[in-house]
Amino acid sequence: MTGARLVPVRRGRDPEGIVLVLHGGAGRGDRAMVSPAQLSVLRMVPLAQRIAFAGRSRLAVHRLLNTHRGWDSRTTPVMDVAWALERVTEEHGDLPVALVGHSLGGRAALLAGNDPQVRSVVALNPWVLPTDRVGLRDTQVLVVHGGEDRIALPTRSAELARRLETTTPVGYVTIPGGRHAMLRHARAFESYAADFVTATMLGTPPRSEAVAAVLAGSTYVEG
Template sequence: MKDPLGRLVTHDLRGTMPASPEGVALVIHGGGEKGYGPMPWWEGPVLRMWPFARAIERAAGDRLAVVRLKNRYHGWNGDEQTPLVDARWALERIRSRYAGLPLALIGHSMGGRVVTHLAGEPGVRAIAALAPWVEPGDPRPGRPGLDVLLMHGLLDRTTDPRRTQVLGEELRARGADVTWRPVEGEGHAMLRHAATWHREVADFVTTALLPRPEVTQLGS
């Protein structure tokens, strides 16, 4: 596919694809309100999500497939919702390879908006929305059985942590199991306390997707 300037623009997936995982984590980067410029793998919003994928991989080993999505374009682009189209394409590819496995969706900023849209998709067990872009008219597909992690830096001036907190209340009212995690002293880029973000997301995803080993109680 080419943009109006004749440049090749594609969506793409990269990650670890073990033969027999127990679940799949799809990591989705951010962007902006508008923009049809191509989004290469080395662009800042894309690179920002690589440590999250690595943290999940380290925590889960080969028990999870961990896949990063690269969108075609930088922007949300109004009613076209181009990153949402790209994420649905990614889900189709994942389901064709790993049919029936539970899914966790992890997204930052615009990617956080994407994962809240897709929370009602078949197989989605958990979403982690990090400093998400929240709009009042967007869907709120909370339901029993859905695990939600909402993290937001309290110094964020790009997206609003107050809206994220309200989103959590709305999803919880619809039956979702919501964890609201404000991050003191953090802005939008998630860099000041990067290790905290990476660790908590990895813990959340592995807990949501992987069954815990049974504990055998010793008799007296």
């Protein structure tokens, strides 16, 4: 049982897939609750709207608000994603899912992406650890990382992508000048996420050259 919450962005008339958008945010004391008004949550609103617009009525898009801020060892964001997958399946049926997360939300998306319902994962400036072991098999993965991120180190996400590429279709896009909060180059982060989600979930041709290159087989691309 969790205290997580789902915020519907677009339910769709008869959706073909589901997108869960996962926020980041550092911890603020022991088991601090998530506020809908905290910056790490608000940061995902335009991203979720961009994906909903790109998917039209064919994708149901929901934002997940975690039980606690940061990475609580007793109720982790991965547990919240598992809860959310059950809820959206109850609402929409057994449809394929895309997980899109920023920072710790990117880490949660990668670690929760082994669920058989998950078709694709987008990790934006993911805060990952060298000890993270991600087994995704056929899930399609896109990592997008700002070259000037000083909070979630790009070297760590690049190393994780190198480990993944032996077993998993994975692409890694670097955004020169991009920083952790995604305020600079926000449109690039959002467009890459929306392109990858609609391409992997709906077969829509991507508009961005970077995502097109990743889907064509290139692993490392500069955006």
